[in-house]
Amino acid sequence: MDIIQAIEERHAVRSYKDKEIEPEKVEELNQEIEKCNKLGNLNIQLILNEPKAFTGFMAHYGKFNNVKNYIALVGPKTANLEEHIGYYGERLVLKAQQMGLNTCWVAGTYKRRKCACKINSGEKLVCVIAIGYGEDQGIPHKSKPMEELCKIEGNAPKWFEKGMHCAMLAPTAMNQQKFLFTFDGKALKLQALKGALTKIDLGIVTYHFELGSGLSIKK
Structure with missing residues (x-):
């Protein structure tokens, strides 16, 4: 796998x-x-x-x-x-x-x-x-639409779409998905929004996006 x-x-x-x-x-x-x-x-x-x-x-x-x-x-x-x-x-x-x-x-x-x-x-x-070893494999969580989780200028590059695909599958506290990606064609940023445990969620989402996009997110 x-x-x-x-x-x-x-x-x-x-x-x-x-x-x-x-x-x-x-x-x-x-x-x-x-x-x-x-x-x-x-x-x-x-x-x-x-x-x-x-x-x-x-x-x-x-x-x-x-x-x-x-x-x-x-x-x-x-x-x-x-x-x-x-x-x-x-x-x-x-x-x-x-x-x-x-x-x-x-x-x-x-x-x-x-x-x-x-x-x-x-x-x-x-x-x-x-x-x-679980009794089952769990249930997929529902995700917000991609446009609610990111703000971009122009068309999204393929690497960004792949990164967002993985980020949207990241587990977050109470499935709140309180994060926001911004990309202006040059700089990529990720921020945690207001909510419970969002700093932990930020680390999880960062790891997912990096795996999907193949890029590191600069802090």
Whole structure:
């Protein structure tokens, strides 16, 4: 499965089978996490066979079932932490999809205090990603029309259309899609609009657009 196929086929999954992630896949995930931590100056951790974070009312409210594995997204308290978490967290989400695993971004509907990750001084836990073998493959989310998510002058280049295709498939908090691309024929910009967790969403959307377009978005 190539990365664009992973983007198109990956959907949020909240109910998981009672099946352990194979050791070779755990090793592969940890290797990818190590790369992300080095590139993003983060402290992301894979937590296995730990169900306490997804028990009780919050997990029930979030419609989660049998979540025993998750990726804890931890990093230093900097101004761009949430955006980095979104960017590198989504890199791990798509890597998991390519490996035949399912995932779900989780910001509030879990027990933060029960999360088994290690948080060093000056760091914070931003959110987690549930991971494992899903009971299903999830359901595609509805997207706003492309014209509501971008403003361009003239005709859109092919690379921009490909980037927008992937950006529109990016998971965002409550499927709010509170982001806006602008392109005047020379400069490309992406901004987060007002809404919950939009900085995390910005990182996720950035990663998707870069994969689709083949270009980096300058901050």
